[in-house]
Structure formats: C-alpha cells, structure tokens
Amino acid sequence: MSSSLSIHLLHNSLRLHDNPPLYEISTSAAAESMIPLYIITSKSPFSQSDEVNKVNKSRANFCLESLEDFDNSLKAISPTQRLICLQSKDYDTSSPDPDVEYAETLKSFLTQFPDTTDVTIYYERDTSGPILRRWRMVLDEVVAPKDNVSVKLFETNNLHPLDNYLAKSKGNPPNSYGSFCKIFNSLSSPAPCLPTVATLPPPPKLIKGSYDIPKLDDLENVDQTTGGKGSFKGGETEALKRLELTVVKNCDWAATFEKPKTSPNSLNPSTTLLSPYVKHGCISPRLFYHKLSEAYEKSTKPNSSPPVSLHGQLLWREYNYLHGYATPNFDKMVGNPSARQIQWDDDPALLKAWKDAETGFPFIDAIMTQLKETGWIHHLARHMVACFLTRGDLYLSWEEGAKVFEERLVDADWSINNFNWQWLSCTAHFYQYFRCYSPIAFGKKTDPNGDYIRKWIPALAKMPKKYIYEPWEAPLAVQQAASCIVGKDYPNRIVENHTTTSKNNMSRIAESYKLHKEAAAAAAAAAKSKKRKSTSD
DNA sequence: CCGATCGTTGGATGG
DNA sequence: GCCATCCAACGATCG
Numbered sequence: 001m002s003s004s005l006s007i008h009l010l011h012n013s014l015r016l017h018d019n020p021p022l023y024e025i026s027t028s029a030a031a032e033s034m035i036p037l038y039i040i041t042s043k044s045p046f047s048q049s050d051e052v053n054k055v056n057k058s059r060a061n062f063c064l065e066s067l068e069d070f071d072n073s074l075k076a077i078s079p080t081q082r083l084i085c086l087q088s089k090d091y092d093t094s095s096p097d098p099d100v101e102y103a104e105t106l107k108s109f110l111t112q113f114p115d116t117t118d119v120t121i122y123y124e125r126d127t128s129g130p131i132l133r134r135w136r137m138v139l140d141e142v143v144a145p146k147d148n149v150s151v152k153l154f155e156t157n158n159l160h161p162l163d164n165y166l167a168k169s170k171g172n173p174p175n176s177y178g179s180f181c182k183i184f185n186s187l188s189s190p191a192p193c194l195p196t197v198a199t200l201p202p203p204p205k206l207i208k209g210s211y212d213i214p215k216l217d218d219l220e221n222v223d224q225t226t227g228g229k230g231s232f233k234g235g236e237t238e239a240l241k242r243l244e245l246t247v248v249k250n251c252d253w254a255a256t257f258e259k260p261k262t263s264p265n266s267l268n269p270s271t272t273l274l275s276p277y278v279k280h281g282c283i284s285p286r287l288f289y290h291k292l293s294e295a296y297e298k299s300t301k302p303n304s305s306p307p308v309s310l311h312g313q314l315l316w317r318e319y320n321y322l323h324g325y326a327t328p329n330f331d332k333m334v335g336n337p338s339a340r341q342i343q344w345d346d347d348p349a350l351l352k353a354w355k356d357a358e359t360g361f362p363f364i365d366a367i368m369t370q371l372k373e374t375g376w377i378h379h380l381a382r383h384m385v386a387c388f389l390t391r392g393d394l395y396l397s398w399e400e401g402a403k404v405f406e407e408r409l410v411d412a413d414w415s416i417n418n419f420n421w422q423w424l425s426c427t428a429h430f431y432q433y434f435r436c437y438s439p440i441a442f443g444k445k446t447d448p449n450g451d452y453i454r455k456w457i458p459a460l461a462k463m464p465k466k467y468i469y470e471p472w473e474a475p476l477a478v479q480q481a482a483s484c485i486v487g488k489d490y491p492n493r494i495v496e497n498h499t500t501t502s503k504n505n506m507s508r509i510a511e512s513y514k515l516h517k518e519a520a521a522a523a524a525a526a527a528k529s530k531k532r533k534s535t536s537d
Numbered sequence: 538c539c540g541a542t543c544g545t546t547g548g549a550t551g552g
Numbered sequence: 553g554c555c556a557t558c559c560a561a562c563g564a565t566c567g
Contacts, residue, residue, distance in 0.1 A: 175564075176543090176544065176564080176565090177544085177545065178543085178544075258546095259545070259546070260545070260546040261546090262546095306545090307545040307546090308545065308546085312545080316545075379545095379546090380546065383546080387547095426562085429544095430544080430545095430562095431544095431562045431563055431564095432544080432547090432560090432562055432563090433561075433562070434547085434559085434560055434561060434562080435547045435548085435560095435562095436547065436548085437547065437548095438547075438548070441547085441548065441549085442547075442548090503561090506561055507561065509561080509562095510561045510562090511561095513561085513562075513563095
C-alpha cells in the first residue's frame with residue numbers, strides 16, 4: 001500500500017494561531033493516505049517548561065526527550081499513531097555535531113516508511129544562524145538525496161520574507177533603522193493571519209487528555225510581573241493571555257506606547273513581556289502586528305510611531321533579523337565584515353564577576369541578579385550591563401556577553417541578541433562611543449531611591465539613598481548602620497573609577513577605529529589598483 | 538570636497 | 553521634575 005507522508009518539522013512551541021504549515025497540513029490531512037507527523041524540536045528551558053510540555057504532550061502520542069529515545073522508538077511507530085512530539089536539546093554537548101545527528105535521525109526515520117510515494121516536509125523558516133544551519137543540514141542530507149522528498153517552506157517567522165527586504169535594497173541590508181522603515185513601508189501590509197487550526201487529527205487512544213485549543217474569549221487577567229523564578233509560563237495559551245491583556249483590552253496603552261519612556265528598573269515591568277513568546281514561536285509576529293494595528297485603530301489617543309511604538313519594536317526585530325541573515329559570522333567579531341575589529345581584553349575573573357553579579361556596582365549587580373533569577377531584564381538594563389562589560393568599563397569581548405545572554409535570557413534571540421551586543425559595544429551600527437552609560441548615574445534617573453537595587457541585592461536594602469548607587473562612598477559608620485560593610489557584606493568594586501576607566505577605554509576604541517580606517521583605505525586602494533590593472537589588461 | 542545633519546533611548550549643568 | 557544646552561575621541565548620507 002502506498003501513501004504520502006507529511007512531516008511538520010518544528011523548532012519551536014506548537015502554536016495553533018496563524019501557523020501556516022500546521023494550517024496547510026491539517027486542512028489537507030483529509031486525504032486518506034496521508035500520515036501527518038508533528039515533530040517538535042526545542043532546546044529552551046522556557047519552551048520545555050511544564051506548561052508547554054503539558055500542552056505539547058497532550059497533542060502527541062510520543063513525547064521523546066532525546067534523539068536517542070527517538071531512534072529507539074522508531075519501531076513503535078505505526079500509521080495509526082499519528083502525532084509525534086520530539087523534544088531534542090539543541091545544545092546537547094554529548095553529540096559531536098547535533099545537527100548532523102539530527103539529519104541522520106530524520107533520514108533513518110524516513111526509512112521506516114518504505115511504501116510512501118511522497119514525503120512532504122512542512123517548515124516555518126527561521127533564519128537565526130544555528131537554526132538555519134540545522135535546516136540546511138536537513139536539505140543537504142535528507143531532502144536533496146531523495147527523489148520523493150519535497151519541502152513546503154513558509155516564511156512566516158518574520159512579517160515579510162527577509163529576501164523581500166533585500167530585494168528592495170540591492171541585496172545589502174540598510175544600515176540604519178530609518179532606511180529599513182522606508183523599505184518596510186514600501187511593501188504591502190504583512191500577510192493576514194490564518195484561521196486558528198481547530199481540527200487536528202483525533203487523539204490516539206493511548207493518550208490521556210484532550211486537545212486544549214485556547215480561545216480568546218476564555219481569557220482571564222494574568223499577572224504581568226516577573227517577580228521571581230518561574231513567573232513566565234510557557235505556551236501559546238499564556239502568550240494569548242498576555243496579548244489580550246496588554247494590547248487588546250488595553251488599546252490606549254498599546255497605541256501610545258513609547259519605549260524610551262519605559263523604565264529599566266521599575267519593580268513591575270512596564271513593557272508587554274511578550275518577547276519570550278515571540279521568540280519561542282508561541283505567538284506569531286503577524287498576529288502580534290495585526291492585533292496592534294487593531295488597537296491603534298480602536299484607540300482614540302494619538303498613536304505613537306516607530307521607532308518608539310510597539311509596531312516599532314516589531315520592526316526592530318525585522319531589522320535585526322535582516323542583518324543576522326545577511327551578515328556572515330554575525331555572532332563573531334572575526335570574519336564578520338560589519339564588525340569593527342577591537343582588541344578586547346581577556347580577563348576571566350572580570351567576566352565571572354560580571355556574570356555572577358559581583359562587580360561591586362549595585363546597579364550592575366542588581367540587573368545581573370534579576371537576569372539570573374528571572375531570565376528577563378528590561379531592554380535598557382541590557383544596554384547598561386552590555387556597555388559596562390565592553391566599551392564602558394571592563395573592555396571584554398561582546399561575544400562573551402552575548403553567550404551569557406543567550407544562555408540566561410528567556411527571550412534570547414540569536415539575531416536580536418548579537419545585533420544589540422554589536423550595537424552597545426560600538427562594534428557595528430552604532431559608533432558614538434563617547435556616549436557611555438554610567439553605572440552610577442543611569443539608574444538614578446528612573447529610580448533615585450534605589451528600590452530596584454534593594455529588591456535584588458538584599459545586602460544593600462538598608463543603605464541610605466545617598467549611597468545606594470555607590471556604597472563605597474558611605475562612611476564606615478553609615479555602612480555599619482546599614483549592616484553592609486563593603487568588601488565583606490557586598491563586594492568591592494572591580495573597577496576603581498568608572499569615569500577615568502571609561503575615558504581611557506574611549507581612547508582605546510578610537511585607536512581601533514583609526515586602524516579600521518587605515519585598513520579600509522588600504523583595501524580600497526588595493527581594489528582600485530587591481531581594477532585599473534584588470535581594465536588595462 | 539565640504540559642511541550640515543542625523544542616528545531608538547548619555548552625562549553634566551543650569552534655568 | 554522637566555527641558556535646553558553643551559560636551560564631543562563617530563560615521564553614513566545628502567545637498
């Protein structure tokens with residue numbers, strides 16, 4: 001008996017709203033001979049949270065924790081068992097090359113269906129470096145060698161296919177956000193969202209539970225705070241709740257949102273907190289975009305605009321993805337044509353102090369503590385600690401900082417993370433290195449009392465307002481009264497003097513820029529002479 | 538070629 | 553508290 005096989009290869013959470021591959025596969029699954037298989041791969045603690053696992057497992061007849069399990073269970077698969085949920089760990093260090101292993105596993109999986117005449121892989125493309133690499137491995141190792149395997153690719157992880165932007169800019173991504181916005185505005189509105197996938201194949205008998213498809217009108221208020229560990233619930237249901245709360249029900253707030261007016265150190269985050277859900281595919285960026293448009297329409301207040309508006313935030317995402325897609329070695333300095341080559345210091349002890357929230361600068365340490373404990377910090381807080389690690393104070397490589405964020409941020413997104421580290425370190429896109437964040441002054445603007453510091457660093461809770469950002473300035477008697485002796489209850493500064501250090505670092509950046517300019521000029525001259533030579537030949 | 542201008546979100550100071 | 557102004561070690565773009 002011959003049949004066709006459809007595979008939904010998914011690297012994120014399985015969402016039901018605006019999910020083109022799932023929509024297409026589920027609407028075409030009527031064909032008797034078709035065996036739809038949903039294969040989920042996901043590395044993040046966030047999307048492997050209990051919530052997501054629960055939802056995904058309820059839709060699967062197999063939920064495998066590793067590629068080894070997957071392999072071992074192949075023999076158990078039969079055409080009547082229709083849904084498969086595979087959760088693999090992208091950063092499984094025990095495998096020499098998880099991407100090769102992944103492709104090999106998929107290939108051997110297909111051999112279990114020798115009678116299939118056609119295999120179609122449905123895939124929502126993600127251009128993030130590591131995910132793109134894995135996908136290319138699948139194309140090379142699984143799709144290309146087989147005549148009966150084809151691909152249905154959906155470019156819906158972004159508002160438009162990234163190549164559509166590039167086509168408008170002669171193949172090179174625009175190097176300012178403003179130029180990118182012009183390109184975006186010259187395109188038609190992002191494609192409308194697809195209907196919710198409400199009819200999945202029936203659950204196999206061996207699985208308990210039912211398909212819990214979230215409905216917008218079921219929603220209740222959700223806690224917006226990130227008060228502690230585990231306060232992010234994974235999954236699409238939670239994402240839709242947050243969208244409903246922050247955008248649909250609160251359209252005036254959404255329509256007048258201005259990012260710079262939000263605070264890096266308010267105790268209750270002043271942004272939507274939807275980034276983890278966008279990143280993990282729990283919510284479609286197109287759904288987010290169009291819901292925002294509706295909120296703008298509905299609100300009677302004057303709407304804010306890019307770059308500061310909420311639409312503007314989604315456009316920043318597009319812009320960052322575009323650079324991540326078009327730039328070789330985007331996550332590195334060496335071999336990255338848009339990155340200034342800077343001789344960063346290498347000091348593991350300083351890096352560790354930054355990572356472990358032991359720099360002796362309360363604002364830095366509070367931010368790094370919030371990151372460690374909740375997985376989320378405000379965008380401007382990211383600026384603050386990124387500047388401090390790189391050009392501002394420690395003069396360590398932005399690549400090291402990016403790795404820590406990648407590991408710890410619940411919304412860590414390869415394109416956005418690397419773009420921002422390059423920006424903050426004055427490596428690319430932003431070059432005004434004389435604009436430097438002060439670990440003492442910056443936080444005071446929005447939190448003069450230091451409540452944010454008191455919350456995340458209990459040792460400093462009783463430090464008087466006057467010294468909360470620079471406790472080393474407090475006289476010993478004051479430190480004693482606050483039960484916080486600097487050097488004993490709270491670390492000494494790892495940078496003696498921010499002002500002189502940052503000034504010195506500026507001259508180091510200037511030196512690197514000078515070398516860059518000379519190298520660029522030499523390269524241009526060489527290219528010119530080569531061209532002259534070739535035309536004269 | 539030059540100068541003006543602008544670039545998501547700096548700091549210090551003074552009104 | 554809010555705003556304007558200056559500071560000033562930048563670079564891409566545009567007229």
